[in-house]
Amino acid sequence: MRIGELSRRTGVPARLLRYYEEQDLLHPERAANGYRTYDESAVRDVQQIRGLLDSGLTTEMIRALLPYLGGADAIHPEPECVSAETAALLRAHIDRIQARIDCLARNRDRLSAYLAAVRPRTDATAGR
Template identity: 50%
Template structure:
């Protein structure tokens, strides 16, 4: 598939896809006319990269762990350096904290929405009974 299709299927701009390629995160083959050609596996790879970026991992770390990701949630990284492990532990702690904050915010918003809907329901009931 060409870059436009990959962009559409992943919701990732063409510019960002070229950046991922420049960083060695994805690869393409060049056609005779110079167009980039990506294989089907790039769709999942780009989505995986975006998820890792959204989680806060920098591209330099993503580049190191991508080859170790056989499938989602399975990482085989037998030659991890102490620096790499420390970085990943720091990122893990940061993500866990972020998840806790997001969970609290989600719960607060859900409670607010429930309260507003309950208030609206009560108003509708009063209006329909004439009280």
């Protein structure tokens, strides 16, 4: 399939698909006329890349991780497959996610406490 069809099937603009190629995340074949051609697995690959980007991974991290992913939900389990550098990138990302979770939990707790403190006054004055 050509880039336009891949774009339609994944909902990812062609410009981004070319960017993923520049970042060494996608590897299309080139037809004699220079057009990019993708096989059916490219749909799954783009969906996987989008999912990883949406989870906050950088293209650098995805490039390091992609060789270890076997499909949309499969990861090669062999520990020797993951280099120390890749493991460190993932650990740092996990730490950043956890810091965001902790911050969100603190904010949720503060907002809940505030709402509990003001709600009796809000309920009492709502009938006026």
